[in-house]
Each structure stands twice: as structure tokens, then as C-alpha cells.
Amino acid sequence: MKQENKDRQPKCAIYSVEDMASEVSNWGQAVNDEEVLCWLRLKGYLLAQPGPEYNYPTEPCVYLGLMVQERSYRNLAGGRTIIELRPCFTEKGHDFLLPRLVDYFVHSRDRQKQTIKNNGPETK
Numbered sequence: 357m358k359q360e361n362k363d364r365q366p367k368c369a370i371y372s373v374e375d376m377a378s379e380v381s382n383w384g385q386a387v388n389d390e391e392v393l394c395w396l397r398l399k400g401y402l403l404a405q406p407g408p409e410y411n412y413p414t415e416p417c418v419y420l421g422l423m424v425q426e427r428s429y430r431n432l433a434g435g436r437t438i439i440e441l442r443p444c445f446t447e448k449g450h451d452f453l454l455p456r457l458v459d460y461f462v463h464s465r466d467r468q469k470q471t472i473k474n475n476g477p478e479t480k
Contacts, residue, residue: 422449
């Protein structure tokens with residue numbers, strides 16, 4: 357009976373930006389987490405305006421269940437606590453955004469390299 361209840365619990369996986377960058381890198385193009393964050397801001401998945409909500413997932417992104425904001429706490433000497441907020445992908449967001457990231461970082465760069473290789477440098 358306990359096994360049945362365990363199977364019924366929904367599985368929720370959370371992926372960090374670093375995880376997504378390493379998965380894109382596994383496709384053959386070295387990508388770091390800052391490049392992924394920049395792409396997410398450019399495409400409107402993260403807030404881009406400077407301030408305390410910089411890199412927060414946008415409301416539509418959270419509403420659709422693509423991303424969440426992860427909180428972690430660090431205790432400093434003197435009793436101070438720092439709250440670090442990081443954007444993370446849900447399983448749905450991972451499945452939705454990973455192909456788009458791979459297409460942008462891997463396939464589009466491959467197409468650019470192929471175009472340059474085929475056309476060659478212009479000489480007169």
C-alpha cells in the first residue's frame with residue numbers, strides 16, 4: 357500500500373541554468389550560464405531591467421509553469437543572512453526550452469560557420 361502512494365506522488369524536477377548550459381554544451385558547442393541567461397533575457401523569459409528583480413522569471417513564464425525562482429540562504433559572520441534568488445527550470449520548461457537553446461547555440465552557429473566556409477573571404 358505504501359508503494360502505491362509513493363508512485364502516485366508527482367515527480368517534480370528542477371534544473372538550474374548551469375544544468376541547461378552543460379546540456380547544450382553536450383551537443384558540441386561550449387556554452388556558459390551567462391550566455392543562457394542573456395538568451396533568456398533577450399527572448400523575454402527573464403526580466404532584463406536592472407534592479408532587485410533582475411533575472412526573475414517573467415509572469416507568463418511562471419504562469420505557464422516553465423520556470424520558478426529558487427531561494428537559498430547563506431549565513432554570514434556576524435549573524436547576517438543573504439538570500440540568493442536563482443531562476444530555475446521546471447521539467448516542463450526544460451522540455452520546452454532545451455530544444456530552442458540547442459537550436460540557437462548549436463545549429464545556428466553551425467549554419468553560420470558553414471556559410472562562411474562555403475562563401476569564403478571576399479578577395480579582389
